[in-house]
Amino acid sequence: MKNRTGKYFKYAIGEIILVVIGILIALSINSWNESRKNIAKKEILLKALKLEFTDNIKQLDTVLYYDDIVLKNIRRFMKLDPNNSSEMTNDSMPNWFQNSSFRWTFNPLNGALRSGISSGEIHLIKNDTLANLLFGWQDFVSDAKEGEVRTIGALVASKSITERYIRNIDYRNSHLPELGKSRFLSDYQSLFRDPLFEDYLTERYLSMNEVLDELNLVKKKNTSILKLIDTELNKS
DSSP: OHHHHHHHHHHHHHHHHHHHHHHHHHHHHHHHHHHHHHHHHHHHHHHHHHHHHHHHHHHHHHHHHHHHHHHHHHHHHHHOOTTOHHHHTOTTHHHHHHHTTOOOOOOOOOHHHHHHHHHSGGGGOOOHHHHHHHHHHHHHHHHHHHHHHHHHHHHHHHHHHHTTTSOTHHHHTTTOGGGOOOSSOOOHHHHHHOHHHHHHHHHHHHHHHHHHHHHHHHHHHHHHHHHHHHHHHHHO
8 A cells, every 4th residue: 555655646746747847838838939929029110110210311301401401591691781782682582582481390200109109019129228219209309399380480470571572472483484573573672671580580590500400319319219220120
């Protein structure tokens, strides 16, 4: 009986060990499968983010290009002498005004980023630097957007000044020549003698400078995000 009891005891222990080993193997396989799924999800998210931020950098370059044109034209206006009639009647003046009136704004794509945050998949990215940049991205963009709103507000406010002296049709001659020139001449000299117009130029110049600084910071963050995304993808 003692021998039988010992055999049964050993057999039971063996069975328990086999069951435990089976459970551990099953857990290990399940963990491996889950890890593999998470790696696949992370790769899909990173690739989607790369597409978005690549498009964003292209859009940023376009906005920065036109904002720089606006800034250069404003500087040109601020140096003009209203007593110099040849400068005030220059045929290029309508184009200069057109170039100083660009209202390009940065509107980034954020679909993949929002989806990653709302689904929680963003936490699959273990690179803390990249994760922090992604979580802070919207704040960087919001700061730049506030500056853009101020520049557009200054431009809209200037209309009540410029429309007193400049014919709106002058802007359109290069694009719609069939309209012909206005029967009423624009008075650039009087416009540049108006202190309110000088105030507008100053405000627009300062706000555009601020926007360019903010957008260049956004571009720097965007570039860092793309480099870190490439680093993560190369690890896959």
